[in-house]
Amino acid sequence: MRLSTSAKVIFGCAIIRSEVWSAKAKLRRALSNIYIPIRSLTIRPNVTIYPKYIKRLLASKNKIFNDLKANKIPPSQYLKFCKTVKHIINRYNSTRIKKLVSSSQGIHKFMKRFTKGHSPIPYLEHNGLYTFEDKAKCDLFARAFAPSFSNVPIQNHPILPASNYSSQLDDIDFTLIDIVNILKSLPPKEGVSADGISYKLLKNCTDSIAPFLADLFRDSLDSNILPEPWKISFITPIFKKGSESDVSNYRPIAITSCICRVFERLILQHILAHIEANKIISDQQFGFLKKRSTVTQLLSSFDAWYKAILNNQCIDCIFIDFKKAFDSVPIRYLIYKLSNIGIKGKLLNWIFKFPL
Structure with missing residues (x-):
């Protein structure tokens, strides 16, 4: 059975009753066992994979070390080459870290390498x-x-204009x-x-x-x-x-x-x-919108504060933190607001x- 035909059997249905979906779910699991291969996972230690030019330098370093053991070169030549290789590796690591931390996702991926996984409860x-x-x-x-x-409110929702x-x-x-x-x-x-x-x-x-x-x-x-x-x-x-x-x-x-x-x-x-x-949505909202974040919110706030300071005006800040805000939203209120x-x-x- 071709993959496109299998996908049609699994996902393409005009009727989405629960029994039809359950039957297709069983078929999907069966086809997954047939078409998705299983391979052994080899867990290797957390080592850095260097580019080819550094790998060649490390290979040359090993060769020079063997020459040193055979008394073909003086120790000073080997130590000088080791310092050069170390400097190149440090420069590569520094460039790689700067590239990783330039984005928010990169820094999180980088830090996960040095932190433990999820511990059991x-x-x-x-x-x-x-x-x-x-x-x-x-x-x-x-x-x-x-x-x-189960946040079902007893009182009626407020009437919006x-x-x-x-x-x-x-x-x-x-x-x-x-x-x-x-x-x-x-x-x-x-x-x-x-x-x-x-x-x-x-x-x-x-x-x-x-x-x-x-x-x-x-x-x-x-x-x-x-x-x-x-x-x-x-x-x-x-x-x-x-x-x-x-x-x-x-x-x-x-x-x-x-x-x-x-x-x-x-x-x-x-x-x-x-x-x-x-x-x-108000222009004052910065959360959950594209091209807006806490950074842009702070920039906007600082701009308003600086202007107030220059004009000898007072600044009052009120910080509100709602406990379990997402979990406590009444669904009935939300549906009513969507309709509004x-x-x-x-x-x-x-x-x-x-x-x-």
């Missing part, structure tokens, strides 16, 4: 009781995280090129959720999978039906600060379906375009069905 303490077993730890985390996923935007967004149009661009921009990560499909699989099979994802996304949006694996997430506790034995010092990270996250990116592009076209800014129709219904 230690014993947990709750109400004076100590928990050591993994299953008991999971139950304890589940009880601690449950309030974050009626919006008067020039356009509404009730559906999205996307092409095969849009999906291909998203798939190619995915990080090559191997983490999976309930459907067993990773970013790496989607990225490496872009040309074969993209046409069938387009049909799947369109069918899901038109029918207002989400496959069951899209509604399932793996919750990972991430330690923040304080005592590692206190469950309140961990925050939940939900790992959802990679295919669904691709569709989320597609929807997000259209929502952001709608927001920018109607100028819904012009998100309507099948798009709003699809978002409402999504387990936010």
